[in-house]
Amino acid sequence: MMNTTYSSPIVTVDSVVFQLVQQKLAVLLIARTNQPFAGIHALPGGYVSAGETTLTAMTRIVAAKAGIELADCGVVEQLYTFDTVARDPRGHAVSVTYMALGRNIMPQLRSDTHYPQFFPIDALPEIAFDHAQIIQYAHERLKSKISYTNAIYALLPELFTLSQLQTAYEAVVSHPLDKRNFRKKILGLEIIHETDQTFRDGAHRPARLYRFNTQVVTNISSF
Amino acid sequence: MMNTTYSSPIVTVDSVVFQLVQQKLAVLLIARTNQPFAGIHALPGGYVSAGETTLTAMTRIVAAKAGIELADCGVVEQLYTFDTVARDPRGHAVSVTYMALGRNIMPQLRSDTHYPQFFPIDALPEIAFDHAQIIQYAHERLKSKISYTNAIYALLPELFTLSQLQTAYEAVVSHPLDKRNFRKKILGLEIIHETDQTFRDGAHRPARLYRFNTQVVTNISSF
DNA sequence: GCAAAAGTGTTAACTATACACCCATGG
DNA sequence: CCATGGGTGTATAGTTAACACTTTTGC
Numbered sequence: 001m002m003n004t005t006y007s008s009p010i011v012t013v014d015s016v017v018f019q020l021v022q023q024k025l026a027v028l029l030i031a032r033t034n035q036p037f038a039g040i041h042a043l044p045g046g047y048v049s050a051g052e053t054t055l056t057a058m059t060r061i062v063a064a065k066a067g068i069e070l071a072d073c074g075v076v077e078q079l080y081t082f083d084t085v086a087r088d089p090r091g092h093a094v095s096v097t098y099m100a101l102g103r104n105i106m107p108q109l110r111s112d113t114h115y116p117q118f119f120p121i122d123a124l125p126e127i128a129f130d131h132a133q134i135i136q137y138a139h140e141r142l143k144s145k146i147s148y149t150n151a152i153y154a155l156l157p158e159l160f161t162l163s164q165l166q167t168a169y170e171a172v173v174s175h176p177l178d179k180r181n182f183r184k185k186i187l188g189l190e191i192i193h194e195t196d197q198t199f200r201d202g203a204h205r206p207a208r209l210y211r212f213n214t215q216v217v218t219n220i221s222s223f
Numbered sequence: 224m225m226n227t228t229y230s231s232p233i234v235t236v237d238s239v240v241f242q243l244v245q246q247k248l249a250v251l252l253i254a255r256t257n258q259p260f261a262g263i264h265a266l267p268g269g270y271v272s273a274g275e276t277t278l279t280a281m282t283r284i285v286a287a288k289a290g291i292e293l294a295d296c297g298v299v300e301q302l303y304t305f306d307t308v309a310r311d312p313r314g315h316a317v318s319v320t321y322m323a324l325g326r327n328i329m330p331q332l333r334s335d336t337h338y339p340q341f342f343p344i345d346a347l348p349e350i351a352f353d354h355a356q357i358i359q360y361a362h363e364r365l366k367s368k369i370s371y372t373n374a375i376y377a378l379l380p381e382l383f384t385l386s387q388l389q390t391a392y393e394a395v396v397s398h399p400l401d402k403r404n405f406r407k408k409i410l411g412l413e414i415i416h417e418t419d420q421t422f423r424d425g426a427h428r429p430a431r432l433y434r435f436n437t438q439v440v441t442n443i444s445s446f
Numbered sequence: 447g448c449a450a451a452a453g454t455g456t457t458a459a460c461t462a463t464a465c466a467c468c469c470a471t472g473g
Numbered sequence: 474c475c476a477t478g479g480g481t482g483t484a485t486a487g488t489t490a491a492c493a494c495t496t497t498t499g500c
Contacts, residue, residue: 007273011231011317050230050315053306081304081319083276092273094234096304096317163479180481181463204478205470386452403454404490427451428497 009083010093013058014045014131016079016138017068017100019118020155025142025171026118027135028107029125030065033114037128043135044116045095054078054096062100066116067108073100074154075217077145079138084130099138101154122174143173149219150191153212161199161207162186189220232306233316236281237268237354239302239361240291240323242341243378248365248394249341250358251330252348253288256337260351266358267339268318277301277319285323289339290331296323297377298440300368302361307353322361324377345397366396372442373414376435384422384430385409412443 017028029041044065048057059070070076079097107116119125121139124132146152146169155168166182186192191213198206240251252264267288271280282293293299302320330339342348344362347355369375369392378391389405409415414436421429 008231008234009271009273011234048232048317050232052315054304054317055306078304081277081301083278092275094271094277094317094319161479178464179479180465183480184482185462200471202478203472203476205480207479384452401491402452403492406453407455408489423498425451426449426499428453430452 010091011048011054012045012084012093012095013048013054013061014043014095014097014134015058015062015100016043016097016135017062017066017073017102017105018138018142018155019102019105020168020171021118021120023167023171024120024122025139025174026120027124027138028062028066028068028105028116028118029127030114030116032128040128041119041125042128043097043131044114048096055098058098064110065114067110068102068105068116070100072105073102074215075099075101075151077141079134079141082130082134097134097138099141101142101151103155103157139172146172149217150212150214151217153215156212159195159197159199159209159211161209163207165192165210191218191220233314234271234277235268235307235316235318236271236277236284237266237318237320237357238281238285238323239266239320239358240285240289240296240325240328241361241365241378242325242328243391243394244341244343246390246394247343247345248362248397249343250347250361251285251289251291251328251339251341252350253337253339255351263351264342264348265351266320266354267337271319278321281321287333288337290333291325291328291339293323295328296325297438298322298324298374300364302357302364305353305357320357320361322364324365324374326378326380362395369395372440373435373437374440376438379435382418382420382422382432382434384432386430388415388433414441414443 015028019026028044030044032038032040032042044062046057046061046065048054052060055076062068062070077099079099082095082097084093084095105118107118109115121135124135127135152165152168152172156164162183165186166177166179169182170177192210193213195209195211197209199209200206238251242249251267253267255261255263255265267285269280269284269288271277275283278299285291285293300322302322305318305320307316307318328341330341332338344358347358350358375388375391375395379387385406388409389400389402392405393400415433416436418432418434420432422432423429
């Protein structure tokens with residue numbers, strides 16, 4: 001064993017990039033240009049080469065295929081590694097998946113035209129490979145993550161109203177929350193603080209703007 | 224991009240196998256026979272070859288290096304995938320890690336003598352590579368897992384007393400639990416049921432034996 | 447009868463939930 | 474003055490946490 005003529009599986013990465021689009025959770029998909037699944041939407045992904053880390057590869061691939069800089073995403077987290085048998089024409093592939101959270105991301109059409117777009121998670125098109133399951137897995141992870149960390153900051157602008165924050169939570173957990181209970185709880189967690197600024201938007205009372213205490217993922221357990 | 228002369232990283236697996244030894248959580252380590260870290264203890268791990276899944280590779284490797292059949296472990300779960308740079312003499316390696324839970328596992332000395340042994344997690348020897356961090360990560364995952372699933376069944380015999388169950392929980396979370404609260408809670412979860420058998424062991428009242436409702440990992444959330 | 451582990455309830459603190467009205471603004 | 478979203482408190486139910494004595498057995 002362990003001889004140097006050993007033949008390894010192909011290593012790939014696939015990325016689930018989330019952002020809020022019109023107050024709904026949306027995921028980045030590209031239209032595939034090659035077989036299999038040509039024309040069908042898929043997560044941006046590609047091959048990892050020897051000498052680059054999976055995270056570096058992901059950054060490179062998402063920039064190349066969707067014109068998105070992962071550095072602009074406030075949270076990047078590894079999800080799971082799938083043994084996707086019979087997916088790659090060259091044989092067995094191991095796919096490392098990541099989740100990224102961003103805001104105000106504008107996908108750019110690249111020269112090789114992969115048609116990157118954000119789709120609301122409750123209105124996804126047909127999805128190639130097992131990527132629908134990966135998206136679902138990422139969504140579950142995100143739901144869970146925002147319940148014990150401040151990670152939702154990465155989906156919001158630096159300054160935000162409590163209503164925007166509540167809407168973001170609701171977009172992720174996909175059910176409505178009680179306004180008074182939500183505010184009581186979030187303020188009690190001491191992960192945000194109010195600023196002296198307000199936000200005016202239409203014919204109603206202006207909203208106080210808040211800011212996260214930190215833009216680093218932090219646990220908010222009861223201990 | 225995506226040309227067929229692409230060179231992939233090496234893929235490896237590393238396994239964190241837990242069991243209870245004398246009522247303490249213990250992890251399987253082997254003594255390395257080669258450089259680097261010759262003579263130092265490490266997690267059982269090795270190369271994944273094209274055509275086998277990481278789980279198959281892990282099963283093969285743990286059997287080869289420690290004489291342990293993963294099929295005997297009640298829970299096997301993927302943990303995380305590490306980009307271990309500069310670890311493999313042939314270059315960049317991607318290491319997929321798994322956690323397994325078992326009971327009554329006896330490691331076997333194999334022909335190529337890797338000296339497999341279980342060490343209590345609070346008395347580990349010097350550990351090679353970044354494996355100490357992997358063990359800590361696995362321990363955190365296990366702590367968390369037993370709080371929202373019945374996964375601890377995999378560390379216990381089929382029939383067990385409530386005191387044994389409590390001791391198992393305590394071994395994992397590494398702090399003592401209140402006996403009355405523990406029993407109230409565990410019985411309220413309805414994941415175990417009492418049998419008509421008891422266990423006699425020394426000069427005291429015999430203990431009722433219980434059994435898990437299922438030997439499959441199941442969530443026990445409040446919903 | 448004594449040592450040793452098994453077994454058993456109550457109270458207080460905290461957390462989660464349900465629920466409805468007034469406020470400040472723009473038009 | 475009215476439509477719109479911003480902002481606020483209280484009462485109840487449920488959950489968690491602290492805590493000590495009696496029971497059954499072997500020797």
